[in-house]
Amino acid sequence: MTSYIQTKLEAFKKERENRGRLLISCPDQPGIVAAVSNFLFHYKANIIESSQYSTNPEGGTFFIRIEFECPSLNTLQDELKEEFQPLADQFSMAWTLTCVSELKKLALFVSKEPHCLREILWEWQSGDLMAEIALVVSNHEEARDIVEDLGIPFYYIPASKENRADVEHQQIQLLKEFEVDVIILARYMQILTSTFVSEFPHQIINIHHSFLPAFVGARPYHRAYQRGVKLIGATSHYVTDDLDEGPIIEQDIMRVDHRDHVEDLKKIGRNIERSVLARAVKWHLEDRIIVHDNKTIVF
Amino acid sequence: MTSYIQTKLEAFKKERENRGRLLISCPDQPGIVAAVSNFLFHYKANIIESSQYSTNPEGGTFFIRIEFECPSLNTLQDELKEEFQPLADQFSMAWTLTCVSELKKLALFVSKEPHCLREILWEWQSGDLMAEIALVVSNHEEARDIVEDLGIPFYYIPASKENRADVEHQQIQLLKEFEVDVIILARYMQILTSTFVSEFPHQIINIHHSFLPAFVGARPYHRAYQRGVKLIGATSHYVTDDLDEGPIIEQDIMRVDHRDHVEDLKKIGRNIERSVLARAVKWHLEDRIIVHDNKTIVF
Amino acid sequence: MTSYIQTKLEAFKKERENRGRLLISCPDQPGIVAAVSNFLFHYKANIIESSQYSTNPEGGTFFIRIEFECPSLNTLQDELKEEFQPLADQFSMAWTLTCVSELKKLALFVSKEPHCLREILWEWQSGDLMAEIALVVSNHEEARDIVEDLGIPFYYIPASKENRADVEHQQIQLLKEFEVDVIILARYMQILTSTFVSEFPHQIINIHHSFLPAFVGARPYHRAYQRGVKLIGATSHYVTDDLDEGPIIEQDIMRVDHRDHVEDLKKIGRNIERSVLARAVKWHLEDRIIVHDNKTIVF
Amino acid sequence: MTSYIQTKLEAFKKERENRGRLLISCPDQPGIVAAVSNFLFHYKANIIESSQYSTNPEGGTFFIRIEFECPSLNTLQDELKEEFQPLADQFSMAWTLTCVSELKKLALFVSKEPHCLREILWEWQSGDLMAEIALVVSNHEEARDIVEDLGIPFYYIPASKENRADVEHQQIQLLKEFEVDVIILARYMQILTSTFVSEFPHQIINIHHSFLPAFVGARPYHRAYQRGVKLIGATSHYVTDDLDEGPIIEQDIMRVDHRDHVEDLKKIGRNIERSVLARAVKWHLEDRIIVHDNKTIVF
Structure with missing residues (x-):
């Protein structure tokens, strides 16, 4: 049984090796989605799923979850995190970027x-x-x-x-x-x-x-x-x-x-x-x- | 509109003129259902729907709701209530008998x-x-x-x-x-x-x-x-x-x-x-x- | 009653006079969200709600619904539609842009x-x-x-x-x-x-x-x-x-x-x-x- | 594990050794409930749960399920079945009587x-x-x-x-x-x-x-x-x-x-x-x- 589960998990990790997730909270303002999607596009990432919510479009808190497919995510992930920080600072974001293949x-x-x-x-x-x-x-x-x-x-x-x-x-x-x-x-x-x-x-x-x-x-x-x-x-x-x-x-x-x-x-x-x-x-x-x-x- | 509703209500009352409902609560013991159904059968009543529940078959409280069709219920209902009382006393029942055609x-x-x-x-x-x-x-x-x-x-x-x-x-x-x-x-x-x-x-x-x-x-x-x-x-x-x-x-x-x-x-x-x-x-x-x-x- | 409803509808139209909705279907590829959100940001539009779905990230059809708040939408809407067309052509989009205040x-x-x-x-x-x-x-x-x-x-x-x-x-x-x-x-x-x-x-x-x-x-x-x-x-x-x-x-x-x-x-x-x-x-x-x-x- | 389940099942059988269930279908007519409940009362059975339904009180089919507690059910069950048959014949009943302790x-x-x-x-x-x-x-x-x-x-x-x-x-x-x-x-x-x-x-x-x-x-x-x-x-x-x-x-x-x-x-x-x-x-x-x-x- 155990090896059967391990095989399944390994297959999943392989299949999702380029899959990432970005979670962001920040004060709402125009331009957030544009900035983040430009950033991802720069790394040739395709957005697979995206959901967002704002407590109040005028001066509330904005939340977004983006699941994306990015070529060579494994080798790129440190660079991605480093390069994202300035953008995060600009919008005062709290954020996490996770690689789906790194199982919790x-x-x-x-x-x-x-x-x-x-x-x-x-x-x-x-x-x-x-x-x-x-x-x-x-x-x-x-x-x-x-x-x-x-x-x-x-x-x-x-x-x-x-x-x-x-x-x-x-x-x-x-x-x-x-x-x-x-x-x-x-x-x-x-x-x-x-x-x-x-x-x-x-x-x-x-x-x-x-x-x-x-x-x-x-x-x-x-x-x-x-x-x-x-x-x-x-x-x-x-x-x-x-x-x-x-x-x-x-x-x-x-x-x-x-x-x-x-x-x-x-x-x-x-x-x-x-x-x-x-x-x-x-x-x-x-x-x-x-x-x-x-x-x-x-x- | 009003007369339309009145017509519906009258039709319902006519259709259910022999329909009665008996609600009983009493200490649980064998023989209650037999006694009540014998009583109803004596008046040629047909039980249409019956539901019962006991908090605890050994010494709990017994509840029953019986909906029945009894020929000439309208004219008989006072007699029914009078005749039921001794049986109710015997089992220490709290009870009500309602005629469905008497709308609330x-x-x-x-x-x-x-x-x-x-x-x-x-x-x-x-x-x-x-x-x-x-x-x-x-x-x-x-x-x-x-x-x-x-x-x-x-x-x-x-x-x-x-x-x-x-x-x-x-x-x-x-x-x-x-x-x-x-x-x-x-x-x-x-x-x-x-x-x-x-x-x-x-x-x-x-x-x-x-x-x-x-x-x-x-x-x-x-x-x-x-x-x-x-x-x-x-x-x-x-x-x-x-x-x-x-x-x-x-x-x-x-x-x-x-x-x-x-x-x-x-x-x-x-x-x-x-x-x-x-x-x-x-x-x-x-x-x-x-x-x-x-x-x-x-x- | 009628005037009461009219008042409500008018208040809604007033409140939402800058609210627009963009619905897009097109072949999936990286860069769609970036392009659309840049376009909206250019018009100072704030994205209020956004949902997307792709039948298959590799070569499927991509769908997105964006609800946004754009200053002066009423006067700008023809320009917006005209300017959006080249972008739509680039991604082979089927699209509609509706103004929320124009009630169906x-x-x-x-x-x-x-x-x-x-x-x-x-x-x-x-x-x-x-x-x-x-x-x-x-x-x-x-x-x-x-x-x-x-x-x-x-x-x-x-x-x-x-x-x-x-x-x-x-x-x-x-x-x-x-x-x-x-x-x-x-x-x-x-x-x-x-x-x-x-x-x-x-x-x-x-x-x-x-x-x-x-x-x-x-x-x-x-x-x-x-x-x-x-x-x-x-x-x-x-x-x-x-x-x-x-x-x-x-x-x-x-x-x-x-x-x-x-x-x-x-x-x-x-x-x-x-x-x-x-x-x-x-x-x-x-x-x-x-x-x-x-x-x-x-x- | 197995013996644990067996213990549970045995306890259940012991606890329900006097519990029986009677399922009946027959043409609807007044007096069925009275006859059946009299029969059970004769054996000192206490009705624990009873549900009934009739497809049509006038000439339809009547169904009832009675769960009862009957002292010495185990030894009495053959007698019960034998004695019930004449009553069943009288009302043209299809019926089954099961002992809960006889697990399926x-x-x-x-x-x-x-x-x-x-x-x-x-x-x-x-x-x-x-x-x-x-x-x-x-x-x-x-x-x-x-x-x-x-x-x-x-x-x-x-x-x-x-x-x-x-x-x-x-x-x-x-x-x-x-x-x-x-x-x-x-x-x-x-x-x-x-x-x-x-x-x-x-x-x-x-x-x-x-x-x-x-x-x-x-x-x-x-x-x-x-x-x-x-x-x-x-x-x-x-x-x-x-x-x-x-x-x-x-x-x-x-x-x-x-x-x-x-x-x-x-x-x-x-x-x-x-x-x-x-x-x-x-x-x-x-x-x-x-x-x-x-x-x-x-x-």
């Missing part, structure tokens, strides 16, 4: 319930999630087999309120060592301290089992049942210092009715959670998300 | 925005809402024309925090006078006092412009925009003393994204609000809703 | 069932549909009142298989006279000949009461009932010579179940039809749709 | 694509699908590992047009030997002959990768792409002699747009297929489905 490195954090982990691994095995899965971290042993079967390192780190600082220290070490780009909390039921969160700004994606801002915090399905809602949902968001208050990436819901008890809500909810998280992760990996003002722009 | 009387309360009022009137004109619309009450004059064009009395009663007691007194008088069965708050933006609410328990249906319990209270679309949610919704619920905390009847949502400003959310939301309220009203008119423990069972 | 002229064709007509008129009254409604044509008298109440000319032209040629001749005359840009078949149950259709290529929008390609042709709800489907739908599409085979603009569905008879499917379907048609019309009015290969690109 | 035996047929198989196995592992999975049959070797890892027998039977009769003979032998109750075609891409189908009436559940009746037959995603639809779907149905024409159990759809190529439609479609099939299988296992006139009643 993922860490998956999981607790006892495996459904979100499984969905991500499944997407990955099917070739629908182009990333390296660097490691899986869990405070339980349950998931070890399905992870190691895929040739992915599994780290069992028991975690509780008492040893939080030690545990996080150990986790951060691991994440640095594996040069992880993004951390997926696939129903990892531990709260992260601000120390941990500040190490990985807008790089930690959580799945919360309610349609936020309803049912912030613990036991959302119990509270949904108590309140008698007719819809339950799930929310994927970037983790910030405020619990369940980070920028929302994706949400979805399903219908429930009076016959559904808490256990039924959990079952139904698992299906929403896994698909919502999978979509959020995919968009992050494709550099489709810009965070602005505690909200996301998803291109 | 509706009052619509509306403020400036007409979309929910319009949807209800539209459904009514199309013959999809079988009720008498007794009157429309508004604290603005805007809706007068579309209401009076349909031959429905329109009462303009300016309302504000200052004159609330007087206004409600006047409204309650009107509602009593018109023998109103159910009050629809079709975006009536005034808060009702507990005096008013206690006069009409589980008879006042509101539409709130968020998927509750998210964004309880004022300006939900503004707060949805601030929070950056990816779904907006609406909730129809019975009004209780706790603002936006009454039993939820129906909810729905639509997708939004970063391009949608507050005004867009309002536009999109109007479509959700009107369809959610229309469904809730229809279910109430068809005696499909039982309130239990601040939740609804919708059969 | 709509004709609504309706038969007996008014729900789609009503939805369009409603959106228009609420200021959610920015267009001039030039006239309504019907082969029945039913809709006259609600149309004339809004100050819109209503033409009753009885139509049948027998007099089709005459009727269409008369209709085409009217549409020319009113300089109509787009024709909405809001459940107009007559088949149009190819003579009529060829006069208005990609300018006639129909609503079909099924999720095409299921149930092409007559009585889709009867056939949906016969087949026992669990979803029913509606499809809005441009009309071509092949009945129900034109480019699809929008589709949606709702759940049904075994309890729903044909009449129930029709009721539920009406709600889908009106919202699907309203979305399609809005997108057309906003120049969001490009037809390519009997499919639509909706930006 | 499932066969899964799969070809190369594993997503539907995986979903079913996953639900089963999670304790959300109460059945015995007797065996998996495939014309490819791909799925062997994930099946045998769960302790389920895997039969590789290469199949093609040429050897269809032999293959089916072999398959039927296996299914008889394992006493299989229901066959799930989890994307088994071979056509079954009427010989095979007639052996298992209303016991074969297929998943078709389109919202039927659109795109009957081969390559539905290619044809959906060609037609330019804005929704794609999947349909689960019982298999009959007419390809893709059997009674529909469940359908669902997802939105797509012009950017989605055939490969994207397949990816999106896989998620619809697996959830639609999983729901259909669950309903079948819970005896919720009655087939009538090539349609399903799903209680």
Whole structure:
């Protein structure tokens, strides 16, 4: 299985070796698109996909995501970045240029319930999630087999309120060592301290089992049942210092009715959670998300 | 137009003159269905539709809604009710028996925005809402024309925090006078006092412009925009003393994204609000809703 | 009512007097975006919204829609068009440039069932549909009142298989006279000949009461009932010579179940039809749709 | 893993040892519910859930599904069936009485694509699908590992047009030997002959990768792409002699747009297929489905 996935990933990297993505935020003004597209054209780049948004055409913030095909991108990328800087300065841009063939490195954090982990691994095995899965971290042993079967390192780190600082220290070490780009909390039921969160700004994606801002915090399905809602949902968001208050990436819901008890809500909810998280992760990996003002722009 | 609707309503009443509905709540135990269906069979009633639910088969509460066709229901209904009482006593039932041909009387309360009022009137004109619309009450004059064009009395009663007691007194008088069965708050933006609410328990249906319990209270679309949610919704619920905390009847949502400003959310939301309220009203008119423990069972 | 709508439309035209839209299709190659954005920048235009798509970056067709704000667009627009032509020739572009303040002229064709007509008129009254409604044509008298109440000319032209040629001749005359840009078949149950259709290529929008390609042709709800489907739908599409085979603009569905008879499917379907048609019309009015290969690109 | 699932299944069987289900179809007439509920009450059975439907209260067909809790059901069930027969005869009933603790035996047929198989196995592992999975049959070797890892027998039977009769003979032998109750075609891409189908009436559940009746037959995603639809779907149905024409159990759809190529439609479609099939299988296992006139009643 493992070598099969590796073959798929290598084929993808080969096929996309000239594919780049440019993400830009800057004050809105006329001429931005002209300047950027001239720059790309100068390098014979063909724009494959482009999306833009402005909070307010008169004096707001402008955002653009451009996916392009540029001959010899691999060898040119340092030059491109260097040459782009003056233009970026001129328009006061915050920007990133990524090469699609340099796959992002993922860490998956999981607790006892495996459904979100499984969905991500499944997407990955099917070739629908182009990333390296660097490691899986869990405070339980349950998931070890399905992870190691895929040739992915599994780290069992028991975690509780008492040893939080030690545990996080150990986790951060691991994440640095594996040069992880993004951390997926696939129903990892531990709260992260601000120390941990500040190490990985807008790089930690959580799945919360309610349609936020309803049912912030613990036991959302119990509270949904108590309140008698007719819809339950799930929310994927970037983790910030405020619990369940980070920028929302994706949400979805399903219908429930009076016959559904808490256990039924959990079952139904698992299906929403896994698909919502999978979509959020995919968009992050494709550099489709810009965070602005505690909200996301998803291109 | 008016006579056209009257003709439709009369035809419906004629067609359903033998149609009855029995709603029962009682402690669960074996034999309830047998006892009730024997009773109905004794009167040669044919069960057309039957739905039941038990919170817990061992010692919970049992609910059933039976729609039946009973020859000569009109003349028999008093006898039926009298004869049913001993059986009801035996099982400690709370129950109602309604004749479908006795249409419920509706009052619509509306403020400036007409979309929910319009949807209800539209459904009514199309013959999809079988009720008498007794009157429309508004604290603005805007809706007068579309209401009076349909031959429905329109009462303009300016309302504000200052004159609330007087206004409600006047409204309650009107509602009593018109023998109103159910009050629809079709975006009536005034808060009702507990005096008013206690006069009409589980008879006042509101539409709130968020998927509750998210964004309880004022300006939900503004707060949805601030929070950056990816779904907006609406909730129809019975009004209780706790603002936006009454039993939820129906909810729905639509997708939004970063391009949608507050005004867009309002536009999109109007479509959700009107369809959610229309469904809730229809279910109430068809005696499909039982309130239990601040939740609804919708059969 | 009428003057209220006129005021809204005038305010919109004033507010958007410098707003333009450029729609382009051409063979894909590097440099298109650079050339077009340079052109716009030369006229100090600020790009407000831009969407693009390519069927295949290597040798496919490229499509772009740009909405921009250009100072003095009204006086400049002829010059802009003239100056753009050489650039268009260079890239072999098919293109249109429209001024948002020049509202499109709509004709609504309706038969007996008014729900789609009503939805369009409603959106228009609420200021959610920015267009001039030039006239309504019907082969029945039913809709006259609600149309004339809004100050819109209503033409009753009885139509049948027998007099089709005459009727269409008369209709085409009217549409020319009113300089109509787009024709909405809001459940107009007559088949149009190819003579009529060829006069208005990609300018006639129909609503079909099924999720095409299921149930092409007559009585889709009867056939949906016969087949026992669990979803029913509606499809809005441009009309071509092949009945129900034109480019699809929008589709949606709702759940049904075994309890729903044909009449129930029709009721539920009406709600889908009106919202699907309203979305399609809005997108057309906003120049969001490009037809390519009997499919639509909706930006 | 295997023993974990066995433990769950045993616990379920223990917990539901007195749980029975009665499914009845018969000509509609007053007194059916009374007769049946009296019968059950006589055995001290408590009705847990009951749903009914009549095609037409005057002279139509009546359907009812009753789930009940009956003390000592295991020892009583033969007596119950014997005693029920006279009542069934009186009302001309077609009926079945099943004991919930006697789990149904499932066969899964799969070809190369594993997503539907995986979903079913996953639900089963999670304790959300109460059945015995007797065996998996495939014309490819791909799925062997994930099946045998769960302790389920895997039969590789290469199949093609040429050897269809032999293959089916072999398959039927296996299914008889394992006493299989229901066959799930989890994307088994071979056509079954009427010989095979007639052996298992209303016991074969297929998943078709389109919202039927659109795109009957081969390559539905290619044809959906060609037609330019804005929704794609999947349909689960019982298999009959007419390809893709059997009674529909469940359908669902997802939105797509012009950017989605055939490969994207397949990816999106896989998620619809697996959830639609999983729901259909669950309903079948819970005896919720009655087939009538090539349609399903799903209680």
